[in-house]
Amino acid sequence: MRFLWSSTLLVVLTAPMAAHAQVRWVSPDSDAVFHGWRGQVQELVLRRGKGGKQSVCLVGQADRQSAVTQGIVIWPAQKQVITWHPSTVDDPKSLADETNVIDTAKDVVASDAEVGTSTYLVTRKWLTDTERACRRYGVTVKVEGPEGRK
Amino acid sequence: MATASDPLPPENTDAGALVRLLLLETIGPLESSYNRDESLKAMRLMRQVVENRLRTPARYMAAGATSEQDIVRLGNQFAGFRDYPTLPGLLAGKLAKLVSESARYPAVATFIRDAIEVVSAPTSGAASTTVAAWRTTGRGAPGRNFRLIGNYQGNSFYEVVPVPPLKTTHRKATGHFRPHKAH
Numbered sequence: 001m002r003f004l005w006s007s008t009l010l011v012v013l014t015a016p017m018a019a020h021a022q023v024r025w026v027s028p029d030s031d032a033v034f035h036g037w038r039g040q041v042q043e044l045v046l047r048r049g050k051g052g053k054q055s056v057c058l059v060g061q062a063d064r065q066s067a068v069t070q071g072i073v074i075w076p077a078q079k080q081v082i083t084w085h086p087s088t089v090d091d092p093k094s095l096a097d098e099t100n101v102i103d104t105a106k107d108v109v110a111s112d113a114e115v116g117t118s119t120y121l122v123t124r125k126w127l128t129d130t131e132r133a134c135r136r137y138g139v140t141v142k143v144e145g146p147e148g149r150k
Numbered sequence: 151m152a153t154a155s156d157p158l159p160p161e162n163t164d165a166g167a168l169v170r171l172l173l174l175e176t177i178g179p180l181e182s183s184y185n186r187d188e189s190l191k192a193m194r195l196m197r198q199v200v201e202n203r204l205r206t207p208a209r210y211m212a213a214g215a216t217s218e219q220d221i222v223r224l225g226n227q228f229a230g231f232r233d234y235p236t237l238p239g240l241l242a243g244k245l246a247k248l249v250s251e252s253a254r255y256p257a258v259a260t261f262i263r264d265a266i267e268v269v270s271a272p273t274s275g276a277a278s279t280t281v282a283a284w285r286t287t288g289r290g291a292p293g294r295n296f297r298l299i300g301n302y303q304g305n306s307f308y309e310v311v312p313v314p315p316l317k318t319t320h321r322k323a324t325g326h327f328r329p330h331k332a333h
Contacts, residue, residue, distance in 0.1 A: 022301065023288045033182045061288045066301040068183040068287065083286055085181035085304065089255075094181075097247070099174065099230070099240045100286060112293045117210050117283040119175070119305075120229040126290055 025137040026060035026069070033069050033086050034060060040086075040095035041073070042143055047096040049078060049145040057131070058084075059138025071095075074134050077145075079104045081122075081130065102127075156249055157262055161235040164218040165269050171222050171231065172196050172265040173248060174241055175284075177303040179257035185303065189261065191277060192302035193268040198276035199284060199307075210282075280309040 028034035041056050054077035062069045071084035073095065081102040087094035100120075102108070107121050115121045134140070159166040172193045177184050200221050207215035211225025221227075223234045230241045237245070252259040268274070277299070283292045284305045291298065296308035 063287050063301055063304075066183075066188060066287070066303065067185075068177070068301070068304050070183070070288075070304060072288075083288075083304070085177050085183060087180055088182050088184070089180055091180070097240075097244065099244045101229075101240070112290070115290070115292060117292045118227050119283070119285055120289075122289050 022065045023061055023063050025133045026062050027137055028058050028060050028071065028139055031060050031062070031069060034058075034071060036090075036092075037071070037086075037095075037139075038141065039092060040084075041141060043093055044073070044075075044082075044096045045143040046146050047093070049075075049143075049149070051145045051147055051149045052077075053142050053144050054078075055140055055142050057134040057138050057140045059130075059134040072130060072134065072138075073098075074131060076104075081127070157252070157259075157266070158245075158249065159266065159269075162219075165266075167219040167222050167231075167234060168197060168200060168269045169262075169265045170234075170237070170245060171200075171228060172268065173262065174230070174244060175228070175305065176265075178248060179261045180251065180255065183304065184257075186257075186260070186264070188302050190264055190268065192305055192307075193265055194274050194276040195278065195281050195299070195302065195307045196284065196305075197268055198274040198279060198281050201274060202280070202282050278307070278309055281307050282310045283308045 028037045037058055041058060045054060045056065054075070057074040059072050060069060061072055071086065073082040073084055075082065081104060082095070082098050083100040084095050084098050102120065102122055104127065108124055108127050109115055109121055110124055112123060115123060159169055161167070161170065175196060176189050176192050200218050203210040203212060203221050204215060204218060207213055207221060207224070210221070211227060212221050215221050215224055219234065222231045226232055230238045248258060248262060252262055281299055283296060284307045285292060287301050287304055287306045291306075292308055295311050295313070297311050299307045299309055
């Protein structure tokens, strides 16, 4: 009986956390899916960025439930956070072509209530937590943007 | 009308809007985590979300919506679809790339065919009929009133948690409220 109570309590206490706990941060250097990430970041900045040196942070996110691994690219100079699903056919532009983009000037809101049922808005807290995780688990590189583009 | 060079349904139709939404919101076969079975599950859930929102559009920032096209366009709910059928350059480019690659990669042709079949089937065939939202996995839930159903191909799907009815307290008609004495 005691075991039943304690196991029931454990389930009740851990269930609400499970959805978030399934996603864990990984270094791009530790997962082969991100091989060639430096070239991808360079191509991204050259194709979509402005001139000048800029820093870009990349961190991996592995979802245990669905076995999906994706990259999160934080690019302050462009005010963008990009969710990147690397290509299987060695496409050197797969990051530069990525369409899942958060515009941090428009798509970041103060509260969960403002996120509502949107598929893409995020909270300020989510952004802060993600930036922190990128600094801790990811890699930050300085990349030169295209000459002459402002 | 769909052709071999452009197999997608016309963009100004409900089917056209839904197929484009599914293709743009789901991981494709040239992306590393693609899994066809999981992709089909995700697409079916997405169709069901749009259908469910059409029943109570005001709840999803789409008051006045009378069609699936309205649901994907109104309320800024789906990234890039606010001005549909006009799509931002990146999204339009991705669709064009998918269509052109379908001639080169059979898996891409299958992916597009799957989206069309999910949209044109008599029912969604989704694992949940109460699914009401999805979010890119890892970006958090839509709010406290939503419960996670599952993660499929880079998206997390949620259903609305029913709000329990308010408890009413019954008092005698002539009685007065008296606080309990502290023991």
